[in-house]
Amino acid sequence: MLLLSACGAREVVVQGNFPKPLMDPLPLTLGVIYTDEFAQHEIFDEAAGRAESDWLVKTGDAQVEFWNTLLNGMFQEVVQIKDSQTLEAYKNTVDAVIIPAVADLQYTIPLHTNIKIYEIWMKYRFKMVSLEDVHGNENGDLSIKPDQYFADWTLTAYGKTPTAFLQSDEEAVNLAAVVALRDAGANFATSFSRVPDIAAWMAEGLQPPPAEATDIQRLEND
C-alpha cells in the first residue's frame, strides 16, 4: 500500500514566511483587489507517463499573504477592496486600485530535466485602475469597464532550489515557490515607479488619463 501510494498525485500547498520590505513607503493609498482566481490560484500538472506523478501546486493563500505583506510595506496605506460594501467605504480615500493576476506558472523537478534543481517560473499581470472605475453590483460583486485600466504591465519571477539530502520533492517545490514569490516582490518593488504608465500617472499628480466609454465587464471574467 505504501508503494502504491507513491504513484498518486503529489500536492504542495505553498507556505512560507515573507518579510516586510525595507523601503520608504510611497505616499499613496492603494486599494487592492484579489480576484477569486488569484486568491485560489493552483496548477495541476497531469503525469506524462507511468513513472511520473500528477502534481497539484496551490499558491493562492501564499500569494495573498505575500502581496499583502509587500504592498503594506511599499505604500503608505493599503486597503483590500472585496465587494460593494468595501468599495463604498473607501470612496474618496483611495488613490488607485491594483489587481494582480498570475498569468502563467511553470515548474520543473529533476525528473523532468535531469538537472539537480527544482525551479518555478511565474508571470504576473498587474492592472491599475482608479476607484471610480470599479463598480459594485447589486449582488456585491465588483466589475470594471474594459480599457479603463490606466496601467497594465507584466513581470516575471524565478525561484530555484538545489536538491538537498533528505529534502522531499514537495519541500523543494515549496521552497522554490517561496523563492519565486520573493523574487516577484523584489522585481515589483524595484520596478513599480519605473513602469511608464505608473511614472506618468505619478508625474501628473495621480490623475489617470481620461477614460473611454465602454461596456462594463465583470471583474472575474477579465
Added chain:
Amino acid sequence: MIRVIQGKLIAGLVLAMSILQGCVNATVDEMTFLEPTEGIGDASVVIIGRRHAPDYETEFDFIECIGDHIRRGDNSISVLHELDFINMMYPWFEPRTAPLRTDDIEKLLSQERVANRFEELKLEYMIWIDGSTIETNSSGSMTCGVGPGGAGCFGFGTWGNAADYEATIWDFTDEIEVGRISANTSGQSYMPAVVVPIPIIAPVQGTACDSLGDQLLKYLSAKM
C-alpha cells in the same frame, strides 16, 4: 563468545568508519589589504552567498559553516546570520537585487531606512562567497540483499568532489573592496562493501570551509 566477537566487529567497523577519511587537495590564494590590525571592535560582519548564477548557487550550509568557523575562532567577532540578514534587508539582497560591485553600496545607502538599518547593525564588513561543490565523477557498483540469515552488501563505489569558492571582502564604511580569498579543494571518496559498506569520505566542502574560514579569521581577528 560469538556475540562478543560480533559486538567487537561492529564496534571496530563503527570506529573505522569514523576515523577513515579520503584525501583532499586544497589550494588557497589570498590577496587582502587594509587589515583591521586592532580587530573590528563591536562592529559586525555578514557573510552572504552569491545566488544569481543560473547553473549553481552557493550553499546556505557552506555560509553557515564559515560563520561558525569564525565565531569559534574568535567569539568577540559578531557574525550576522545570513538568512536573518537577507530577511531584515528584503528586498535588497535577493539574487535579482543584491549589489554586485562596491559602487552599488552608495545607491543602497541613499535610502534612509536601509542606511538606518545598516547603522543599527553596525555593519563593517560584508563578505560575499561565490562558488559551489560539485561531483566530478563516479563509478563502481554495489549490491545489497536481505535473507533469512541477515542482510549485507557487496561491491565498491567511488566518486570525486571538487569545491571552488571565492570570498570577496567589502569594507562597508569606506565602500571599497579590501580583499579576495579563494579556496579550491578536490578529493576522491570510496565505499568498499563486504557485508557492511565502509564509507571513506573525502571532506571536500569541509576543507574548503576551514581554509576560507581560517583566512577570514586571520583578517578579521586581532587575536590571530
